[in-house]
Amino acid sequence: MSPRVTAIVVVHSGHGRDGSDHLSGTLSALAAQTRPADRLVIVATGAPDSVLDTARGFAPTQLVTAPDTLPFGQAVALATRSLPDLDQDELLWFLAQDSTPRPDALRVLVGALETAPSVAIAAPKVLDGQDPSMIASFGQSVTRFGARVDLVSDEMDQGQHDHSSDVLGAQATAMLVRASVFRELGGFDPALVSFDGGLDLSIRARLVGHRVAVAPAAAVLDHGDGVAGPRRDTRASTRRRNTRLARFSQLHRRLVYSPAWALWLHWLALVPTALVRVVVALLRKRPETIAAEIGSALQAAFSRQRLGEARRRLGRAKTVPWSALAPLRISWSEVRRRRRLRAEDDVPVIASERSALRFFDGGGAWVVLASALLGVALVVPLLGGGYLAGANLTQLSGSIGELWRNAGFGWRDISVGQAGAADPFAVVLAVLGSITFWQPSAAVVAIMVAALPLATLGAWFAMVRLTERSAVRIVGAILWTVAPPFVVALADGRLHAVLVHLLVPWLFYAGTAAARSWTAAGAASIIAAVIAASAPSTIPVLLLGWLILLLVSRRGVGRLLWTIIPGLVLFAPLVWTQGVRRGAWLSIVADPGLPANNVTPSGWQLLLGVPSGDGLGWPQLVQGGALPDVIGSLVLPVAFLPLAVCALASLLQRRVAIAAPLLLVGGVGLLSAVVGSHLFLTIFGATTVPIWTGSALSFYWFALILCAGITLDGWRRGSAGVAAAAAVAAAVAVVPVVVTIPTHTAALTAADGRGLPAYVSAAATDDPDTRTLVLRPRGDDTLSAVLVRGEGETLDRQSTIVATSHIATEDEARLAEIAGNMVVASGADTAADLDEFGIRFVVVSQLAAQQGANPAAVAAQSTQIAAVLDANAALSAVGDTDRGVLWQASEAAVSQPVPTIAAPLRAAIFIVTAVVFLAALLLSAPTVSSRRQAELHPRSIGQVRSVESMTSEKRMRRRDRAARRRHRADRGRRATASSTRERRGRPTAAAPAAAPAAIGSTDEGSATGGVIGAARAESASSPSEDAAEERSRDDRPSEDDARDPAGSAEDAPVADATASTADPDIADAPTDAEGTAGVGTTAAAAADTDTHAPDEARVTAAPGSAEEPAALTDAPADGDTPRTGSAPEASANDDNETNGEER
Structure with missing residues (x-):
């Protein structure tokens, strides 16, 4: 007598994401079964009234409702509690609203349990409801670490797996379970939502001594609503949800299955393991899984109640040791093999053309070498002292610890000091100084020496994005190397502007690929943050370029959004201090570094891209000579005319869609320079100076060069002469500035690394908190007083908070009062005044406090001040030094305590910044996979291609999909044909087959354990x-x-x-975390020769497959060892040979 079957249908919304009525289809299919269910129980949790009306229309035996949406396992438990009269031999069929069974599905499943009493769970073949020809799930297993492995998934169904039977587990969708076993096991684990519920139930059934089998003839369509199995759609939110649930299910099962002595070890390892997997996810360019990794680990760690219930449930029922399940698990060698085959199958059949780089044979290397020789000739003569100084350049602090302390949020120990955020540029300096940790300032020297070749190299690679012509790339590199903003910044010693100029080409190179590549997005995010930190006035240009990329990119919005995250994190503390607390929002864009006397250039000089007000020295060079003075003013317009004409002509080229945004960005760069020249933010001496315009003009020049490159690339005739004229004219225009560097007339000069007299530096070596009052006469009976700590001013200690503070603080006013009392005869207590600020030394500097001061007046004022200080009993004269006249306090100064900032706040800012930039660095690290993906795209953007040489991207994607479908179909057809030949008893040329291997055997002499072997043969079909x-x-x-x-x-x-001859069971099966594996048993191979392809199609056949598929019957009495049929599988040698020939 056939047992009673109760069908339990779990309903949520009743509809799919597309609005289709899946519930009606499921209930209709259930009513149309050739072997109908005896009872129908519908469990509607959180379902609307319309769905309840639909359910009632099919007259269920019971309709159980719940106001809230419950997971599948909990809904099934609710249904079973409403059925107190379950028979001992009753069968339970678990369906979801989107599980549509084929008419004979229940009959086949019931037959599987009736013919094999040891089988407690029978699972159908789950097909994709959107494409019934594809298998969604057919059996599951686990790796040694418990990761779920779908044995068959996302594979075309052609009967190649119809010999499978025993498996470790299966998806919960439409599985048929004996009611007695289900009650013995305690039902589904309520902690498992839509992943691993069926697998966990199957494993527990195995541990009780029962078998789990799949019935290939029973097919059920699953539409992917996410009720009983994973939700299937292409949305990013769905992928993130599935990743989180899958990872939590794995961790939960690991904690449940682990022995008591290892439980705490697994629990303690949850968060550290999650952090390691986050790093791996970043290296694999999958940052979307980070939240899922951390969230699932925390969820598993703090769900102790459910964990305890699950462990008690398992402990009460378990009668079989875990070792009995070992043959059904997936070995690491099999996981690696499937990963390798899947990676090979992921390579598109049709790829884009990608030309050779031609850096050496195209002349790029020679241009870089020439720039390197020129850079060495210019800068190396200045290295006598080992350091460099300039307009706003000085040495860095002597230790890495000091560098990073100055880069953090806290006390800014410059002059009298202020509390607040460090400049973002201080972080850049800390990173640079850490590279040459033995001498932090050596990194600055190296950048200035290598600036010319680095600029040439970056521009050459930037031109790669626009043209395939080597001559155009070389011209673009030369024009960028001799750009006036760069040459002037180098001669003035403006490190921040030099860094901006060096990084702009690389930002373009990475930014143009950021939408399609996480590697490029990570690199672009770091470069953009460094540029913004070095020159905050360029932030409008950076934002405009970012918005343009967002508008023109059809996909990859998440990658583009990431590109601004590091910059936002880097600037957040400064924005809080300058903008929110002080209300000085414009001060955020002030130039970092030492305050310098920036001269405001005229409008026409800015239009020519010249940041200095002297016309690059040409007016002064011509003045007083034989040529008219007007010639000096005409040199620059004439020299830059070819470049301007070529840039504007790009609007007439075919790639105007690229040229127009570039010119827009360049125009905004010019506008930023104009606005910056009128923003007087930084205090220099007694005046305020404008923002340095060169950094914004670098963007302006770069846009002109790129647009000129587009024009020259489009011109096939006469372009060589125009390109040469533009390069030569631009190079000649900057000659007066270039020659000032080796002739020691530029602001960039050699330095010995000391800002104070050697006597003070020696004392500061022993006591880094030594404070020196530096007095600089102005020549007009006023002076400047600066309090310096340690060996002198350093670049990393500078702060725009102090430099842009136009209102003196109480401490600054008090210091000015003390300095005024010291330089005149007064009755003030100098000793007490010095002790108030911990001043140990006083220096009257030989340098004037402001440029343009009368030297004679300054000297007279210095002499007067020296006479007053000599008469001061609180000071003892040390003497004249190379930095000025030095006095020392007669009484030892007491070091003043530095105000402390909340340590947790400082640490939190550092940790957040470090984590974000570490993530960006890991994303930007190239990997084999990222390089392979990059090779699928052309190097140049917007390149016009002929129809003969390159099809459109849409056609390529369509052809690739068609080729993949044909690829899968060919493999499946070969496997089916080979299986048919074996079943018909086709003679083989090999020795008789060996005895069947054990389930999941990993013996080297047998086929790989746990794999459904499918025949591998070359297709005999013609093209x-x-x-x-x-x-x-x-x-x-x-x-x-x-x-x-x-x-x-x-x-x-x-x-x-x-086409690949990879195993059709695995080549296209996506994995959860560990790869995919096959089902059932394989046996030692016997070769079969395909008459259509005698040299290539050597296949193997499993014993017993020549007759009929093995039935789901009990094993002999010596144990419940399952007897399974298996499909044939190619030998490893054949696999390697065939794949090698195809590749």
């Missing part, structure tokens, strides 16, 4: 047959194909030549 099959699968030729018959005809041979 014409493949082409016909592609046309039938692709419905009809597209318009592009109709216009390009040659392109359509090439599809068949391309796909056929690249």
Whole structure:
């Protein structure tokens, strides 16, 4: 007598994401079963009234409702509690609203349990409801660490797995379970939502001594609503949710299955393991899984109640040791093999053209070498002292610890000091100084020496994005190297402007690929943050470029959003201090570094891209000579005319869609320079100076060069002469500035690394808190007083908070009062005044406090001040030094305590910044996979291609999909044909087959354990047959194909030549975390020769497969060892040989 079957249907919304009525289809299919269910129980949790009305229309035995949406396992438990009269031999069939069974599904499942009493759970073949020809899930297993492995998934169903039977587990969708076993096991684990519920139930059934089998003839369509199994759609939110649930299910099962002595070890390792996996996810360019990794680890760590219940449930029922399940697990070698095959299968059949880089044979290396020689000739003569100084350049602190302390949030120990955020540029300096940790200032010297070749190299690679012509790349590199903003910044010693100029080309190179590559997005985010930190006035240009990329990119919005995150984190403390607390929002864009006397250039000089007000020295050079003075003013317009003409002509080229945004960015760069020249923010002496315009003009010049490159690339005639004229004219224009560097007339000079007299530096070596009062006469009976700590001013200690503070603080006013009392005869207590600020030394500097001061007046004022200080009893004269006249306090000064900032706040800012930039660094690290993906795209952007050489991206994607479908179909057809030949008893040329291997055996002499072996053979179909099959699968030729018959005809041979003979069971199966594995048993191989391909199609057949598929019957009495049928599988040697030939 057939047992009673109770069908339990769990309903949530009743509809799919697309609005389709899945519940009606499921209930209709249930009513149409050839072997109908005896009872129907519908569990509607959180379902609307319309769904309840639909359920009532099918007259269920019971309709159980719940106001809130419950997971599948909890809904099933609710249904079973409403059925107190369950028979001992009753069967439970678990369905979801989107599980549509084929008419004979229940009959086959019931038959599987009736013919094999030891089988407690029978699972159907789950097909994709959107494409019933594809298998969604067919059996599951686990790795040694418990990661779920779908044995068959996302594979075309052609009967190649119809010999499978015993498995470790299966998806919960439509599985048929004996009611007695289900009650013995305690039902589904309520902690498992839509992942691993069926697998966990199957494993517990195995541990009780029962078998779990799959019934290939029973098919159920799953539409992917996410009720009983994972939700299937292409949305990013769904992928993140599935990743989180899958990882939590794995961790939860690991904690449940672990022995008591290892439980705490696993629990303690949850968060550290999650952090390691986060790093791996960043290296694999999968940052979208970070939240899922951390969230699932925390969820698993703090769900102790459910964990305890699950462990008690398992402990009460378990009677079989874990070792009995070992043959059904997946070995690491099998996981690696499947990963390798999957990676090979992920390579598109049709790829884009990618030209050679031609850096050496195209002349790029020679131009870089020439720039390097020029840079060495210019800067090396200045290295006598080992350091460099300039307009706003000085040495760095002597230790890495000091560098990083100055880069953090806290006390800014400059002059009298202020509390607040460090400049973002201080972080850049700390990183640079850490590279040459033995001498932090050496990194600055190295950058200034290598600036010319680095600029040439960056510009050459930037031109790679626009043109394939080597001559145009070289011209662009030369123009960028001799750009006036760069040459002037180098001669003035403006490190921040030099860094901006060096990084702009690389930002363009990485930014243009950021939408499609996490590697490029990570690199672009770091470069953009460094540029913004070095020159905050360029932030408007950076934001405009970012917005343009967002508008023109159809995908990769998340990657583009990431590119601004590091910059926002880096500037957040400064924005809080300057903007929110002080209300000085414009001060955020002030230049970092030492305050310098920036001269405001005229409007026409800015239009020419010249940041200095002296016309690059040409007016002074011509003045007083034989030529008219007007010639000096005309040199620059004439020299830059070819570049300007070529840049504007880009609007008439075919790639105007690229040229127009570039010119827009360049225009904003010019506008930023104009606005910056009128923003007087930084205090220099007694005046305020404007923002340095050179950094914004670098963007302006870069846009002009790129647009000129577009024009020259489009001109095939006469472009060489125009390019040479533009390069030579631009190089000649900057000659007066270049020659000032080796002739020691530029602001960039050699330095010995000391800002104070040697006597003070020696004392500061022993006591870094030594404070020195530096007095600089102005020549007009006023002076400047600066309090310096340690060996002198350093670049990393500078702060725009102090430099842009136009209102003196109480301490600054008090210091000015003390300085005034010291330089005149007064009755003030100098000793007490010095002790108030911990001043140990006083220096009257030989340098004037402001440029343009009368030297004679300054000298007279210095002499007067020296006489007053000599008469001061609180000071003892040390003498004249190379830095000025020095006095020392007669009484030892007491070191003043530095105000402390909340340590947790400082640490939190540092940790957040470090984590964000570490993530960006890991994302930017190139990997084999990222390089392979990059090679699928052309180097140049917006390149116009002929129809013959390159099809459109849309056609390429369509052809690739068609080739993949044909690829899978060919493998499945070969496997099915080989299986059919074996079942018909086709003679083989090999020795008799060996005895069947144990389930999941990993013996080297047998086939790989736990794998459904499918026959591997080369397809005997001709290219014409493949082409016909592609046309039938692709419905009809597209318009592009109709216009390009040659392109359509090439599809068949391309796909056929690249087809892989990888195992159809695994090649396309996506994995959860550990890869995929097959089901059932495989046996030692016996070769079979395909008469259609005698040299290539050597296949193996499993014993017993020549007759009929093995039935789901009990094993002999010596144990419940399952007897399973298995499909044939190719030998490893054949696999390697065939794949090698195809590649």
